Amino acid sequence: MIRTVSTPRKHPPERRRPGTISIRDVALRAGVSIATVSRAVNRIPTVDPELASRVWKAIDEVGYLPNTQARALVSGRSRLLGLIVSEITNPFFPELVQEFETLATSQGYEVLIGSTNYDPARTESLMRRLLQRNVDGVAVMTFGVEEDLVKKLVEREFPLVFVDAGPNLPNIHVLKVDYGEGIRQGVQHLAALGHRSIAFISGPLAQRSPKVRLDAFLKSMDELGIHVPAEHQVEGTHTMEGGITAMEQLLALDKLPTAVMCSNDMTAIGALHALYRTPLKVPQDISIVGFDDIHLAQFMLPPLTTVQMSCRSLAVAAVEALRAGIEPDHPKARQKEWLISTRLVVRQSSTFPRGSLPAMSHSAQQRHGPAR
Template sequence: MSISMREIAKIAGVSSATVSRVLNGSNLVTEDTTQRIRKIVQDLNFVPNNSAIHLKNGKSQIYGIIIPDLTNPFFTETVKIFEELLVENEKELLVANTDFHATRTQRSVRRMLLRRVDGVALLTSEFEAAPLESLVQNRIPVVTTDHYRTAPGMSDIVVDFAGGMSQLVAHLKSFGHRNLGFIGGTEGLVTSRVRRESFLDAVVKQGLSSREGWIVEGDFKVDGGSVAMAKILSQAELPTAVVTANDLTAIGALRTAHEKGLRIPEDISITGCDDIAMSDIVFPPLTTLRISRKEYARLLFEALRAGTEDLASSGKQYTLPTKLVVRQSTGPVPGTHKLRHRRTR
């Protein structure tokens, strides 16, 4: 059931102009009245259909982007490039950060609906179907990442983790590594599962091995990588190389390895994924999988623009390639068959 701004005003006992001021963030309305109107708007799931930000053609010229972690350079770098693309095309950007919480994703989608954005790029994995449906129902095209599903009004960008992990594992194999560990992402996320399965597939296909104690969950952040690496290093026998779900995780793994007195890569090799700017600065510089933020931003824009131009069109699946970047954090397998702990003094 749809409801008008006039009806909201009637329920609140105020004028339509007052409701409009509240929805547009004006500070000319008292706090009590503002809170009362916002509660009614929320309870009735009201989305204004005649927002002042609309132009005559019904387009706001605003695109939304929802990211899981604003502190991760991969996402901030992507957002920066995406915004530059929008500015070149005389459009604006609305950014929302979920911090890996599904409820925040829902609130972020709500913000996008209220602002009547022309399209939304969802770079998160932790979302329910309902927020997606609410966007599509409101004729707002959506592009997701690693959702592995398309539909009318909804496109998806698939990162080629399978190809990337195959390159990475082959690189380690060429150095003589046979026993590999893995630090994954946050449990329950599709992208975490895809990265772990891509790693395991590559290990099996190339005749290498891993084991349960060497495969540990992380959280895509530095501290999570540190804790996970400590778990791997507590095993009686250690892998000679550890592959991680992203560069921040690898940086955390490097930190713990250094603290344990291990030399990288002489005692153990460590790899990342993303190729953020920081990966070339840490010691030693990280061997990693490059995911081009420039290409990512371009695909996001292309998918949203296509959806905006033809709302009835079927969604399309795009592939974002990965590329192996070899630096100093990987090297030949240690000479001994069993890597033993080097104790710090």
């Protein structure tokens, strides 16, 4: 090692974790230069197979693991992805996190998860931390966080993935969820069963995605020529508590709707709970349809009819879109929008309204019939 000007330091500090072994140890043991070790590790094809195998043997013997931070420092890429969700305790998100994590790690990325809890201060600090950690890209899966909260990331031209809508800028990818399709299926399913009085419990309408879901519902109803009175549009919070409260509002009406669609499954589950406390039976007295198809949905009583938005598709698209933004020669680097489809999953929380036998075939009637 060549020293340039000053005298060598007297007491080189022992900062390394004792067990840590570096590329230098491998090079020493294999009798090659560290450059060659690096090339072998990164599977550069020009390295002599004989040398490479000596290197791999040495790596195995000393138990070498490349230091990711040094790698990141020099290569400028951290192989870290940020994943921002609204609240990790909402059961939809762990499922998404799990899929995202599995995909990302299988492709050599690590995931830093942050939940905003709808708190701007928390989001702000989250952004700063992600920037400091030099994440390669961030997926903002919040279904409607204010965009200016992430403007720091936008400014620095980070690869970003949004759901539903995002600023139209380079490096910004948007996962377009096709709410229309699934929600239309849901509305038509209820209409086909004979429902004409269908209420909707929305999410917090200040957010983008809940608004879009409500609009999709109203549009589908309009297509069928069914009027939705104002008192049949109730704003919830996308939580079970919100679903309970909203359902109680509907229950207080003079004339109950015969079916209720909900903006997400937790809301629907809340609605079910509110109904359990009444003499009303689901689905005989009132049909309930959810949205998301979280794992819990199929275990409800009755199992919840719901519109499925596949976590897996969302995660796959998010990871692929991020990689497209990160890796310059990715085949889909220019693709800005990624479509996520939704579809109805009919279970047992929906049937024909009491008293009005539907104009449908016998088999369909059976299929939609009550569970117990």
